[in-house]
Amino acid sequence: MSNIIQKKINSELKFVYSNNNTISVIFQNNDLLLGVVGEFNCNLKELEKITGTNIYSRGNSILIKSEQKKNELVKNAIKFLADQFIINGSIEKKDIISSVNKFMINEKIKNKDTDFLDKSLKELLPADSADIIENLSPENRSKLIELEGFNIDPEIFVELNESIQTEIFLLLSVESIASLLKKLESDNALKILENLDKSKKETVLNRLPPKDRFLLEEGLSYPEDTAARIMQREFAAIPSSWSVGQTIDYLRENKDLPDEFLEIFIVDSDFKPIGTVPSSKVLRAPRDSKMNLIMSEMQVLIP
Secondary structure, three states: OOHHHHHHHHHHEEEEEEOOOEEEEEEOOHHHHHHHHOHHHHHHHHHHHHHOOEEEEEOOEEEEEOOHHHHHHHHHHHHHHHHHHHHHOOOOHHHHHHHHHHHHHHHHHHOOOHHHHHHHHHHOOHHHHHHHHHOOOHHHHHHHHHOOOOOOOHHHHOOOOHHHHHHHHOOOOHHHHHHHHHOOOHHHHHHHHOOOOHHHHHHHHHOOOHHHHHHHHHHHOOOOOOHHHHOOOOOEEEEOOOEHHHHHHHHHHOOOOOOOOOEEEEEOOOOOEEEEEEHHHHHHOOOOOEHHHHOEEOOOOOO
16 A cells, blocks of 8 residues: 555544444545445445444444454454545445455464355455465465365466466475366466476376367477467367267367367377368268268378
């Protein structure tokens, strides 16, 4: 938070502590109060639900009533939300979740509350969750990644900066890295592979299914920063022994295929491409025709 914003918040908010375990947050600016409270108190209700506290809107103030530790948590969350409203002019649900997570996540890591951590990070945009992880201390970040039952979401992982990704790689097993790569688009998976040393890269590739390994090995064969290196490589691949009918049924039922493709790759038992068939040709061929009989053989095989 910049010094200017901090000074503005300090001038707009006043905190009064009472003996009955309450904190009153007094607002000097009515627009800021309405922004933090939300329409029909919706922001306060969401904050209550997340923190398990009692929060009331009273005139130009917000009253927090709970145990001391939770009171401080909500006070800091309200300061965070005031900051967001001053910067953005509005408050979204993700801001309310972030306002709490920013101060609770360290405690939840200490208590090994995997369910809370998983749920909280998935409710935010991947970039916002990545910010939370990046702002953890290295010690707590390590504890988070090593928690039993915690698996970092691939979409969050790709939003982390490279230095944090490298730090996390040192903590993950080969199986965990391979599992992460399988859930990513090929261009994002390549960016991750590039940060592994040669030995670990080969070990991870060997743990991948043939199709995934083929896609990534092909991408790695191109020079860095070239269009061929960074382009997505998802495609439809069919065993050479299949018939046209089997292929059409597979294409209709498989939800993991690319959204658009013009050619279908024909592969052998080692998942090496041996030919291609235009999708239009498949639609025109008899259902009992074999795919390897209507394909065009590939002139060059990628090793």
